[in-house]
Amino acid sequence: MGNEAATLLQRRFSMLLRVKKLDDYYVHVVVGVIYKISIQCFILVVDSLLVVQMNYSRFLTSVSAARETSPIRALTAIMLKSPPSLISLAGGVPNVNTFPFKKASITVNDGSVVEIGEDLMRTALQYSSSQGYPALLSWLTDLQKSCHNPPTLNYSPENGKMDVCVTAGSQEGLSKVFDMLISPGDNILLDEPTYAGTLAALRPLRCNIVKVPADNHGIIPQSLKDILSRWTPGDPKTPKFLYTIPNGGNPTGISLSTERKEAIYKIAREYDFLIIEDDPYYFLQFTKPWAPTFLSMDVDGRVIRTDSMSKILSSGLRIGFVTGPQPLIERIVLHVQTSTLHTSTFTQVMTSQLLHQWGLEGFLQHVDRVVDFYRSQRDVMLSSAEKWLTGLAEWQCPAAGMFLWMKINGISDTEKMIMEKAFKKEVLFAPGNGFLIDKSKPCPYVRASFSSSSPEQIDQLPCELKSAPKLAPKFAPKSAPKEALMPGSETSEPLQQMMC
Incomplete structure (x- = not known):
């Protein structure tokens, strides 16, 4: 074996x-x-x-349940699978001979070249499948199999067989997932603080966001279970899903342990809710082996996972992908058919050519180089914070991602400090309240990104943060607290951990 x-x-x-x-x-x-x-x-x-038989229809909004296949989009899918000899008078596609672009050669950092010849360029400039450019879709499906080996791989479609859809970045995927699942008044679960883009997408949907307590290791399973015990089995108002960023949480940098994921998944089965695993920093984990994902544990087909190529290839490509049970992925594809039609064919083709040229091994080697870079950036940020902010701020070593989440001692809210003082010094941090469910609440935290600044600039930033609010001893506690709570947590432990 x-x-x-x-x-x-x-x-x-x-x-x-x-x-x-x-x-x-x-x-x-x-x-x-x-x-x-x-x-x-x-x-x-x-x-x-x-396996537990899932009833996916109960999670859908009336709008999502009513979506039907666009007949024109269906014809496009047929044309993509047809031989060149097919004479089609069906689709309203422009004539490729009128396009001004002929071919392209794209040089990669290692000196290799990605070629898009004339025939492939014709494909790249034309309409494509709403689910994704077939060659890229196939590669991404194999990637998910290799990285996560989901139990649902061999299920029948109606029982939640794993499927994949390419989206214009993971943000579009998330937005369409929320539109598919949330009706006004629905209850949903998430841990706080969390990604501001998620909160911005949720607020207009008029759902009830139920905050799940978390500590410096992420969601607390027992607290999640305590919250869910408020509802009786079969109650239609039981939360439909739990949303979480399991690796390198934005803004906290915290990652869920395997044990907590398993406990959370067990609770999801008990109370029959979905898990939205928003994992854009999966490939930016700073230690190996990478932790098992919710998708790898998903024996029921109750996990919807969003991934992104933005952090490891290019944010401008707008390539993300949603993985989940086929009955739900189908709903997302139907939404794409009536909104964007599909993610840019050109960027999909360019990405597909690069990934097929690299193969899985080459892709993972590239990921390792990216991780090495961000780990080095993180270490510079931690060293600088220790040098300039010890006793004035508290933080935890990020396990993945691009951010350091810091609590400024002696200040109840950092927004005014950042916008009125730090910005005048040409230094910009993200105020912590932007990551809270109620963004009007004061928050003593800031998010500092270490992704794009030089080591010299990173070393300067905490110094500027120190001077911006004029953090003298009279403003700070006489002795810095040894422990700090994550916003919304019920337990505490030392927050400033410099050894990673």
């Missing part, structure tokens, strides 16, 4: 024991089966025991 297969088996079997609570006799019978059938067959057996 290979190491990967053994690890996969161990994870599946452990989950089976927890979920099904098998007695000793059943355990011995199941273990005995291993010697009679192949490892992959055994994994399928375990998955079949674990």
Whole structure:
């Protein structure tokens, strides 16, 4: 048995024991089966025991449930799969001979060249499938299989078989997921502070955002369960989903442990809600091995995962992708059909050519180089913060991502300090209240990004932050507190941890 297969088996079997609570006799019978059938067959057996039949229709809004396939978009999909000999008078597509672009050669950092020849350029400049450019979609599907090996890979479509849709960045994916699931008055769960773009997308939908307490390790599973106990089983107002950023949370830099993810997933099964795993910093984790994802644990088909190429290839490409159960991905694709039609074909083709040229191994080597860069940037930021802000601010070492989340001692709200004082010194931080559910509340935190500034500039920023509010001893506590609470948390532990 290979190491990967053994690890996969161990994870599946452990989950089976927890979920099904098998007695000793059943355990011995199941273990005995291993010697009679192949490892992959055994994994399928375990998955079949674990699976819960999902009723996806109960999560959909009336608008999403009413979406139907655009007949013209359906014709486009047929044309993409047809041989060149097909004579089509069906689609309202422009004649490619009128396009001014002929071909392109794009030089990569390593000196290699991505070629888009004349024939491929014709494809790149034309309408494409709403679900995604087929070659890119295939590569991304294989990436998800390799990185997460979702249990739903071999399910039937109606039972939540894993599917993928390319979106114009993960933000479009998130927005369409929210539109698919949220009706006015619905209850949804998330931990705070969180990504400001998520809060901006949620507020106009008039849902009730229920804050789940978190500490310096992310969502507290018992607190989540305590909140859910307010609803009785079958209550239509039970929260539809939990939204979280599991790796390198924006703005906190915090990552959920595997144990907490497993506990949260178990609670999701018990109370039948979806998990939206917004993971743009998955490939920016600073330590290996990378933690298992909710998608890798998803035996039911209740996880919707959003990924982004913005942080590792280019934010301007606007390439993101949503992974989840096919019945829900289908709803997202139908929404794309009537909004953007599809993500830019040209950027999809360019990205696809690069990824196929690299292969999975080359892609992961590139990811390692990107991680090395951001880890170095983070370490410079931590060193500078320790030098200039010890005793004046508190922080935790980011486990992934691009941000340092700092609490400024002796100040109840940082927005005025940043906008009126730090900005005048040509230094800009993100005020903490922008990441709160109620952004009108005062917040003593700031988010500092270490992604794009030079090491010299990073070293200067905490010094400017120190001088901007004139943080003298009379403004700071006589002795800096040894512990600090994350906003909304119920437990505390040392926040300033410089050793990563």
